[in-house]
Amino acid sequence: xxxxxxxxxxxxxxxxxxxxxxxxxxxxxxxxxxxxxxxxxxxxxxxxxxxxxxxxxxxxxxxxxxxxxxxxxxxxxxxxxxxxxxxxxxxxxxxxxxxxxxxxxxxxxxxxxxxxxxxxxxxxxxxxxxxxxxxxxxxxxxxxxxxxxxxxxxxxxxxxxxxxxxxxxxxxxxxxxxxxxxxxxxxxxxxxxxxxxxxxxxxxxxxxxxxxxxxxxxxxxxxxxxxxxxxxxxxxxxxxxxxxxxxxxxxxxxxxxxxxxxxxxxxxxxxxxxxxxxxxxxxxxxxxxxxxxxxxxxxxxxxxxxxxxxxxxxxxxxxxxxxxxxxxxxxxxxxxxxxxxxxxxxxxxxxxxxxxxxxxxxxxxxxxxxxxxxxxxxxxxxxxxxxxxxxxxxxxxxxxxxxxxxxxxxxxxxxx
Amino acid sequence: xxxxxxxxxxxxxxxxxxxxxxxxxxxxxxxxxxxxxxxxxxxxxxxxxxxxxxxxxxxxxxxxxxxxxxxxxxxxxxxxxxxxxxxxxxxxxxxxxxxxxxxxxxxxxxxxxxxxxxxxxxxxxxxxxxxxxxxxxxxxxxxxxxxxxxxxxxxxxxxxxxxxxxxxxxxxxxxxxxxxxxxxxxxxxxxxxxxxxxxxxxxxxxxxxxxxxxxxxxxxxxxxxxxxxxxxxxxxxxxxxxxxxxxxxxxxxxxxxxxxxxxxxxxxxxxxxxxxxxxxxxxxxxxxxxxxxxxxxxxxxxxxxxxxxxxxxxxxxxxxxxxxx
Amino acid sequence: xxxxxxxxxxxxxxxxxxxxxxxxxxxxxxxxxxxxxxxxxxxxxxxxxxxxxxxxxxxxxxxxxxxxxxxxxxxxxxxxxxxxxxxxxxxxxxxxxxxxxxxxxxxxxxxxxxxxxxxxxxxxxxxxxxxxxxxxxxxxxxxxxxxxxxxxxxxxxxxxxxxxxxxxxxxxxxxxxxxxxxxxxxxxxxxxxxxxxxxxxxxxxxxxxxxxxxxxxxxxxxxxxxxxxxxxxxxxxxxxxxxxxxxxxxx
Numbered sequence: 001x002x003x004x005x006x007x008x009x010x011x012x013x014x015x016x017x018x019x020x021x022x023x024x025x026x027x028x029x030x031x032x033x034x035x036x037x038x039x040x041x042x043x044x045x046x047x048x049x050x051x052x053x054x055x056x057x058x059x060x061x062x063x064x065x066x067x068x069x070x071x072x073x074x075x076x077x078x079x080x081x082x083x084x085x086x087x088x089x090x091x092x093x094x095x096x097x098x099x100x101x102x103x104x105x106x107x108x109x110x111x112x113x114x115x116x117x118x119x120x121x122x123x124x125x126x127x128x129x130x131x132x133x134x135x136x137x138x139x140x141x142x143x144x145x146x147x148x149x150x151x152x153x154x155x156x157x158x159x160x161x162x163x164x165x166x167x168x169x170x171x172x173x174x175x176x177x178x179x180x181x182x183x184x185x186x187x188x189x190x191x192x193x194x195x196x197x198x199x200x201x202x203x204x205x206x207x208x209x210x211x212x213x214x215x216x217x218x219x220x221x222x223x224x225x226x227x228x229x230x231x232x233x234x235x236x237x238x239x240x241x242x243x244x245x246x247x248x249x250x251x252x253x254x255x256x257x258x259x260x261x262x263x264x265x266x267x268x269x270x271x272x273x274x275x276x277x278x279x280x281x282x283x284x285x286x287x288x289x290x291x292x293x294x295x296x297x298x299x300x301x302x303x304x305x306x307x308x309x310x311x312x313x314x315x316x317x318x319x320x321x322x323x324x325x326x327x328x329x330x331x332x333x334x335x336x337x338x339x340x341x342x343x344x345x346x347x348x349x350x351x352x353x354x355x356x357x358x359x360x361x362x363x364x365x366x367x368x369x370x371x372x373x374x375x376x377x378x379x380x381x382x383x384x385x386x387x388x389x390x391x392x393x394x395x396x397x398x399x400x401x402x403x404x405x406x407x408x409x410x411x412x413x414x415x416x
Numbered sequence: 417x418x419x420x421x422x423x424x425x426x427x428x429x430x431x432x433x434x435x436x437x438x439x440x441x442x443x444x445x446x447x448x449x450x451x452x453x454x455x456x457x458x459x460x461x462x463x464x465x466x467x468x469x470x471x472x473x474x475x476x477x478x479x480x481x482x483x484x485x486x487x488x489x490x491x492x493x494x495x496x497x498x499x500x501x502x503x504x505x506x507x508x509x510x511x512x513x514x515x516x517x518x519x520x521x522x523x524x525x526x527x528x529x530x531x532x533x534x535x536x537x538x539x540x541x542x543x544x545x546x547x548x549x550x551x552x553x554x555x556x557x558x559x560x561x562x563x564x565x566x567x568x569x570x571x572x573x574x575x576x577x578x579x580x581x582x583x584x585x586x587x588x589x590x591x592x593x594x595x596x597x598x599x600x601x602x603x604x605x606x607x608x609x610x611x612x613x614x615x616x617x618x619x620x621x622x623x624x625x626x627x628x629x630x631x632x633x634x635x636x637x638x639x640x641x642x643x644x645x646x647x648x649x650x651x652x653x654x655x656x657x658x659x660x661x662x663x664x665x666x667x668x669x670x671x672x673x674x675x676x677x678x679x680x681x682x683x684x685x686x687x688x689x690x691x692x693x694x695x696x697x698x699x700x701x702x703x704x705x706x707x708x709x710x711x712x713x714x715x716x717x718x719x720x721x722x723x724x725x726x727x728x729x730x731x732x733x734x735x736x737x738x739x740x741x
Numbered sequence: 742x743x744x745x746x747x748x749x750x751x752x753x754x755x756x757x758x759x760x761x762x763x764x765x766x767x768x769x770x771x772x773x774x775x776x777x778x779x780x781x782x783x784x785x786x787x788x789x790x791x792x793x794x795x796x797x798x799x800x801x802x803x804x805x806x807x808x809x810x811x812x813x814x815x816x817x818x819x820x821x822x823x824x825x826x827x828x829x830x831x832x833x834x835x836x837x838x839x840x841x842x843x844x845x846x847x848x849x850x851x852x853x854x855x856x857x858x859x860x861x862x863x864x865x866x867x868x869x870x871x872x873x874x875x876x877x878x879x880x881x882x883x884x885x886x887x888x889x890x891x892x893x894x895x896x897x898x899x900x901x902x903x904x905x906x907x908x909x910x911x912x913x914x915x916x917x918x919x920x921x922x923x924x925x926x927x928x929x930x931x932x933x934x935x936x937x938x939x940x941x942x943x944x945x946x947x948x949x950x951x952x953x954x955x956x957x958x959x960x961x962x963x964x965x966x967x968x969x970x971x972x973x974x975x976x977x978x979x980x981x982x983x984x985x986x987x988x989x990x991x992x
Contacts (some may be wrong), residue, residue: 251432253716255675256693256709260443263697340560347562348682348694362566371574371581379570383563390558634836641793642851643823653839
């Protein structure tokens with residue numbers, strides 16, 4: 001058995017499980033929006049823009065600046081009249097400005113976005129003491145006001161070329177403004193259609209796949225063990241009944257029934273586990289029953305019965321340990337099936353939307369236009385995640401199967 | 417002797433069908449709680465609801481409802497869809513050809529490719545072909561079908577736009593029979609290609625194993641001893657002997673294709689029975705969902721029965737059980 | 742007809758030789774027997790002659806037939822000789838027929854491939870062959886698993902004679918059959934050999950049976966030929982201790 005622990009696939013599994021456990025704690029919450037929609041991974045070639053934010057508070061001629069994402073040579077400077085910096089890449093994907101400005105009601109407050117090409121007057125207001133701003137270049141009103149094209153991202157016009165840019169505030173006593181410029185590149189694996197970090201989503205998905213995969217298989221195996229032992233050992237009409245049930249359940253098309261139960265009954269995690277286990281115990285039941293039948297006829301069990309051993313004793317102390325090896329192999333080989341089933345249902349949209357799952361990621365990629373954007377980073381990572389887990393479990397399962405086969409003989413019973 | 421065996425198989429299938437009907441009844445009439453809202457669109461007027469109540473016998477006790485339900489299902493009277501207000505049967509009938517064509521093309525292509533490769537791998541033992549076939553066959557079952565399809569879609573419909581991104585037909589549809597056929601084929605190309613890629617590995621592995629065993633048998637050696645050519649021995653004797661299990665597997669793979677069709681139709685936005693089921697479930701359209709599920713289950717039962725019968729036809733040893741074993 | 746000189750056979754993956762330097766001659770028109778217990782290498786001699794050893798096995802020496810060394814021929818030349826000139830009645834005819842084809846199809850196939858005989862002519866010849874093997878013509882429509890052991894053996898003989906070979910190699914044709922059926926098969930072989938002037942090499946472990954039909958016997962043990970001679974000589978005055986033991990076992 002110790003050879004098992006030296007197997008590469010086992011350590012891959014440990015690594016992935018650890019990543020799934022630790023990763024979500026270290027990274028941002030998968031529900032948080034961290035970047036522009038469909039941002040590419042940060043290591044993508046080309047001079048795509050990265051995310052930068054700058055928060056400036058100015059009062060009484062002095063300004064305080066909190067910036068993120070700007071490099072030293074971007075020449076970011078803040079003053080009582082605003083911000084200034086160099087822009088060296090392609091346009092940002094998101095341009096958002098929010099904050100408040102305090103001013104004398106008699107004075108006109110302006111906020112101007114100065115580019116190497118054109119100047120854009122974002123705000124021109126007067127008559128109030130305090131103004132709240134919440135501007136986003138994706139808003140229609142914003143685009144209309146500035147004469148930007150209504151279709152497509154307005155940010156292209158806001159960043160006409162590389163050069164010096166300025167956010168100038170005029171006529172204000174004090175202000176706090178936060179400029180958020182979300183880049184075309186974000187994160188190690190990019191972002192999804194809402195701007196959520198894909199790496200965070202990926203790591204959170206590990207837990208879902210492993211939980212559903214392992215629990216559904218364990219439950220199915222327990223059911224299969226129970227029914228198989230009963231059918232094989234008790235025999236008679238009980239056996240016939242159970243086998244008839246197995247035949248019928250096997251004849252029902254799998255995906256449609258899973259879809260129906262998930263769609264009509266419930267999409268929650270544990271409901272899914274229940275549904276999956278109810279429709280996957282049949283295979284185990286058959287092999288356990290076959291093994292039970294052969295062992296039941298064997299001379300040493302006859303001997304035990306002659307010595308007066310009760311049925312339950314024989315069952316517990318001898319039959320169950322006999323079946324343990326196949327059961328173990330079945331579990332390892334059954335997990336991929338459960339993982340794939342969960343992923344399939346999630347892909348079809350029949351899983352809990354609040355639960356992060358790789359299948360769900362693929363569903364959203366498919367439904368929300370990842371193809372039009374060419375966002376391969378939304379498809380390849382979760383898909384490869386599913387494939388890896390399946391390959392790992394199948395490798396472990398096959399290894400166990402090979403180890404177990406010679407022991408199914410029954411010769412070593414005489415020496416117990 | 418032969419009739420006895422056939423009769424037993426048919427009875428078993430009927431038992432399964434009965435179970436499916438009962439299951440259908442429970443799932444789509446009893447479980448959702450309010451039996452009424454499973455057949456009668458909640459948006460109908462109260463008078464219409466009353467009349468439909470009587471028509472569907474929703475006032476009567478459950479066992480009577482079940483009998484009525486059985487009659488409806490067996491005569492394919494599935495009622496009206498909530499979402500489209502049209503008879504469900506008409507909708508299903510219009511979508512059935514698309515699904516059947518997709519399934520049969522996929523099955524034919526993956527089986528043909530897989531069998532061809534499997535035989536070649538078994539004949540050329542130890543070659544790189546055999547090793548590749550074994551590895552691919554083993555790995556393929558770990559890949560979720562929809563992942564492969566999504567990747568193919570990305571590569572061949574977006575990065576290199578050879579194929580369309582979605583749909584069964586272009587919008588607007590071209591005129592003229594040949595152009596229409598070509599358009600349909602162009603839209604079916606990626607789905608069929610993806611299903612073939614997913615399916616051939618299993619076939620190749622299975623056929624390779626069967627052929628390796630067959631080629632090691634005495635009768636194959638004897639066929640060679642009789643001076644028959646290598647091809648004749650391989651195809652006429654070894655392959656011919658493994659045909660029965662192959663035919664069975666062919667027919668038994670049909671139910672699996674049904675599941676595959678659901679996913680494929682969703683990925684490529686094709687119009688078929690599978691996507692119909694999904695839409696019905698998502699929209700809580702009980703009549704439509706119940707009918708689709710029933711139809712898919714029916715196809716599965718029929719396929720399993722056909723598989724049994726076909727095996728009996730192709731392998732004479734099974735047919736004449738009890739003679740000189 | 743057949744001349745074996747210094748034949749050595751080693752199977753793939755084995756260190757010891759299955760056949761170590763065996764030499765004997767089979768005269769034309771003779772009915773000779775190759776006798777030995779299982780594992781003595783006698784079947785290997787037959788398989789080597791037909792070029793049917795498993796791949797990777799090595800056969801050295803010479804097996805001469807009609808002036809050609811069979812061991813030196815390529816597969817295609819060997820294929821043309823098989824069945825047309827040299828036919829095999831195999832050990833355990835149980836598994837020598839393809840399970841999903843009828844006996845008739847088996848016979849018609851070799852007739853088509855070797856003699857270019859088709860259709861009605863082929864069917865007629867197949868029926869004639871079965872009759873000669875003392876089988877009912879309806880056997881042609883039967884599948885192998887529908888026949889008894891004896892019937893299958895006769896069918897195998899009929900099949901072997903389909904293309905009128907000059908040499909018949911009969912490898913343990915009567916094993917696993919009851920004594921009466923054995924006698925029937927043996928009688929059939931003798932009759933056919935006489936009528937068609939065949940040369941027959943009978944391979945068996947049953948010394949008395951071989952002694953009753955063969956004109957010459959070759960005794961093999963552990964891959965070597967230990968004795969040769971006419972049956973009367975061997976039975977009355979065996980030279981090798983092994984032959985002695987075999988003879989003693991009968992009496």
